[in-house]
Amino acid sequence: MTELEQITPDSPAALINRELSWLSFARRVLALAEDPGQPLLERVKFAGIMGTIYDEFAMKRIGGLFRQARKGWARRGPDGLTPAEALKACRAELRSQQQLVATVVDEQLRPALRDLGLPILNAGDLSPSQRDFLTRYCMDSVEPILVPLAADAAHPFPFISNLGLNLAVLVSEPGRRNPRFVRIKVPANRPRWVPLPDHAGWVPLEQVIADNLSAIFPRASVSACYFFRVTRGAKDDPWTDQADDEDVELSPGAIIGMVTAELSARKYAGVVRLEVSADMPAALRNWLAAQLGADPADVIATPGLLSLGDLMDLPVEGHAELRDAPHEPVTHPRLRALDRTDPAAVFDEIRRGDILVHLPYHSFDTSILRFLQSAAIDPAVLAIKLTIYRTGRRSPIIQALKEAARRGKQVAVLVEITARFDEAPNISWGRELEEAGAHVAYGVERVKTHVKLALVVREEPAGIRRYVHVGTGNYHEGTARLYEDLGLLSMDPELAAHAAAVFNELTGGIPAPTPGKLLVAPHDLRERFTAAIRREAEHTRAGRPCGIRAKMNQLQDPQIIRELYRASMAGVPIVLNVRGLCCLRAGVPGLSPTIKVYSTLGRFLEHSRIYRFENGGTPEFFIGSADWMTRNLSRRMEVIAPVNDPVIKTELEAILCTYEADNCSAWDMQPDGEYVLRHPAAGECRRGAQQVFIERAASSL
Template sequence: MSASRPAKPKPAVQPTADRKSSEALAQAEPPVRYLNRELEWLEFNARVLEQAQDPQIQLLERAKFLAITGSNLDEFVMVRVGSLKLQSQGSGGRRDPAGLTAAEQLQAVARRCHRHVQSQYRILQDEIQPLLDQRHITRVDLNQCSDRTLAAAERHFRGDVVAVLSPQALHDRRFPMLPGLGIHLCVQLRGVAELSPQNGSQVIDKPSSRKSKGDSANAGPDEHEPQFAVIPLGRTLPRIVPLPSEKSAAGAAMPGGGEHSFHYVLLEDVVAHFVSDFFPGREVVQCKPFRITRNADVELREDGAGDLLGGMEEVLESRRLSDVVRLEMDASSSDAIRNYLTESFYVDPDFVFNNDGPLDLTYLFGLHSLEGFSSLRDDPWPPQRSPKIDPTETMFTSIAAGDIMLMHPYETFDPVVRLIEEAATDPDVLAVKQILYRTSRNSPIVAALIRAAERGKYVTAIVELKARFDEARNIEWAREMEQAGVQVIYGIRGLKTHAKVCIIVRREPQGLVRYVHFGTGNYNESTASLYGDISILTKDESLGTDATMFFNAVTGASQPQPFQQLSIAPLTLRRTILEMIRGETERSKQGQKAEIIVKLNALVDTEVIDTLYEASQAGVSIQLNVRGVCCLRPGIPGLSDSIEVISIVDRFLEHARLMYFRHGGDNKIFISSADWMPRNLDRRVELLVPVNEPTIRKTLRETLQLYFRDNQNAWRMQPDGSYERIRATKKQKPLRSQEVLYKQAVKAMQDLKQSSHVTFETHRPSK
């Protein structure tokens, strides 16, 4: 390795996959051993979409899940569709493990995306929006609202919008460089050859729009070629514009008025309604929103990048200028606008979407956070303090008493932040070494590293500049830390550094001691309240030695020496996983009980899948909890009979990678930063960490088993790649795994409080 430096009720069982295509794969000869990665990811997003449709979930939570599916699909199109586009241009007929060429995958993905988007807007228009209206969260139609509401919208337009936005006339389809994923308005104008200077403007596709004083009949001959303009809305102005509640004719508040009502309009609707003000003397035929998605699969050619920092800035610029891979338009757009945009952006017709509703559903995140509607959201689950951490003691004292496991977000991430903050000011701390892949905007961890360096401590940070979509933030942090005296390493040439580890070297009476944090999630206190992850805090000597050797090998561009306990990708992690699976296979063949339980975000690697198939054929009991993409096909006779695959989609994003192997009764348990994908095993720097403390091992094994008893938010994968929702039978009690884990964290703290010693102080007679 070399371092580079500076509600409609649904049935109890709901299939989500494209059964026709998956059944065809299942019946193909020879049998297809693997499912397509892209289609399986879309099935994961369909499971998230099911949450938006579930009447048992609070209304604003359903709206949030719908927003998540929109955000997820945006990233999928940017990265995966963008990648397939490039593959289809350069790979010829090369097929993926499921037997599909890039062109065939694009066609299948386009069909599935269109169905997915149709489902999104059906759920929005038929279920969520009517229910929001009933609860007085109303999107106002400016064409049908009261004069009072229209006047408020006009005041906002003239006071806050006109001065910010700028229209731009378009000539010969030469668009300005529009950013991807932003909302833009395409304005169709009547020809201007015969327009007189005194003629006003009008929007002729909106019957209630304001008319100008001029005579529209004098706007020019209809046979003139239409002209177009674009108004980029940018990201400066808020998209959700609050409006006063509607009033009845008698002046009384209509349903929805009062303390707990929220009437709003989207920014694009305000601009479209008053758009004629931008074009005095012109006739506006139509004004419709559109949105483009650019290819984000732009990677750095590191062999030609002498300066990685400068190279990454070029990547960001290239992404801004990259080809358009998706075009979204309002379904009521005219043929002229539709044809003009499609031809101007050279977009594949298969990836042109005519959406029957607001573009970019992430505006629903804003509704989810509205004040005054707490009854429409989940009850809060505040993260609990770990009973093993005494807030009156230092983190070093708590860790010295024994290994600590934190289960986020049920237990707070604060101890991890606190450990690094204490290290920054502790006079006995000599060095801090940490890998940063993704951080928060105002990261207290980065701030602590800067303070530590300013106090003269030896601070080294590996900042992964190639963390997709966080490149700009990481570049900014890297420069700030360098200025403060932190030794910054910009990742590894040719690899992404994805491991989660922090090492603190402290001088103590017995000598130097290494305090280490290993995690499955990023050093981001914001996402730690939303993602399910595991943290291990330890001063285990061999793990500390391994962690230091690993870190120094990365920063020193040297060949890592054999580790006592850790396995790292791309060198030994794959081998360790395969050896552990094969060990269970051999024990099963010898008549011993053999068992594997694994929790991952994705299972794609064909070598690992084949090894799991071999284990199944030997009779090993295999339970896989895979949140997202799973290319393995469970339950195939003679191939994967003993493999069960579930997926949990619930309140928190399941993110932890956790593995259990029975190992002849020795119970080997690992946490990891790596999913079982070729990129993680072969093209990233990752860690596989054994869990040594017996109590923690027991807790993690029970947690793995708990997920397979979930009958509220679990989905079972079928052999054809579809999923069926697991529902409690009449004889079963409802069990929601995330709720159980939270209640366990609450009970642990309650038990601690009850067991605290009480000191009795007697009253003594006065002298």
């Protein structure tokens, strides 16, 4: 019997470490940057995405583990690791992956761009005329805003801001024994990629500055120059899912003040990662780490370029052949013939039956956005209620809500101002809506609000009627073109009534009734999912049809995972499409023999949540905002809606089947937690789920 076969549902080894599983997901994304079958500029984009992924992981997860380890926490997590053990393993894996993606950029992507006449050049690659051009550019447009800061006996070591790119310059002067250390921050308000004349390529801004240091320091000699970058940990807040959360009871004003203080504190948080040029001498690396208070284990020497996230902004014009074929979302078939001048038309159509919107294959603008914009100007609409977790910088939804308020409609908006890294814009939106006359609530006591819910109240000849939208993604017109999500438009009276009760809790603190049509966290979502899983085990023991199929972003909650293990041990077939981290082990004999886990990755970010229970031959479907994560089940306001319309059940069944039939962009989890990419069998056509959805939507025109 192998070590894995001896695991029980309650063994720590039955759970994969959350952070390491997340890094496993990052490794699958990195494979898209490595894949020569991907269009070149898509590979460059994915390399940039990796840069931002690693930044966020270092700030949030490394930062959290670092704080716990520094506090001396020795308590083992559900996976059996202490914070210090998890931190050590994550540091090693993060360093390995960062160096790998840097090597892919330096040895594969940059040479490929060069061969196509789109080079990212080093200063040493330039001709004399090109260097002269960049010298003039530097002195005219960059040097005037540079601020060299020395560190010596008379100058304390300067503060290094989070995620900024910096030059470490060693300057020699007559009569001075040792070179002086001077830090120059690369200005973020200048283009990172400086274009050369005649479309000859780009040079990174930091190299332009480094190549002109003699002009910047005309009376000194530059003996060496290196690049470095600092990452500071995101400070804990009362809504995170770290183990040291504390309950809080705060007024809206206190919440805004606390979040504002958090934004300020984040700039000065402790250093959790120091990235340096691979050629920086060890002595200088160690000195920099000491000055910054960084652990030497958090120093990552990187070949080639730093701050790879900027690759997403490489200004390549044209070259459609180097990108994915353009994708234009189509209007949902049931919304195409609607009179664009009639704001009541969309509500008339919803009364004919529920509508399932599948983004980005269906258009957000002509479905969900139209629903809200129509509500804003429809004279029959009395009230609009909406949750905002993230939205666009110039959001038409915000404009629609402001217009509705100006027209005298009741507008109530829950603005979650603690949405990580979106706090500042959400505070701004909240104040803007208040000024327009909307009623704004800023979160719920003790928990984050992650609900994706909209409610429109109309006065119709038959009386007051409510229309509801339950979604899996944010009301964000930008991400709606990049994220795969689902949304249900319905006028089901029971569903709408319970949605109204949820809004009463969100804005007025009045607990929503349970049980109700909706599954609501933190009230009864966990219990009802647990009961559904156990019911499938009862069905299999009784010889009735059984099974669980689900799609989600993350799977981490130990209690749910143990319920799934027990259901599998009873014989329930379970298929889980988990895009990101997954702490469950699939296919382990004696533990999860009937569980299959796979991860779908592609040009769009898979983001929808679908839950299907066979239920003895009468399948139940649910969609909504919650993953099977502890934070979603216990520490956030979440909503999951049942789907009762038989047509939409059929549509959801087809969606799940399409993902399961994917033979080229899905990764299957192995019992040891590793993932293997699917490949078409000999002679078999490629069936990437996302491409199938694109073609299916286009064929409906």
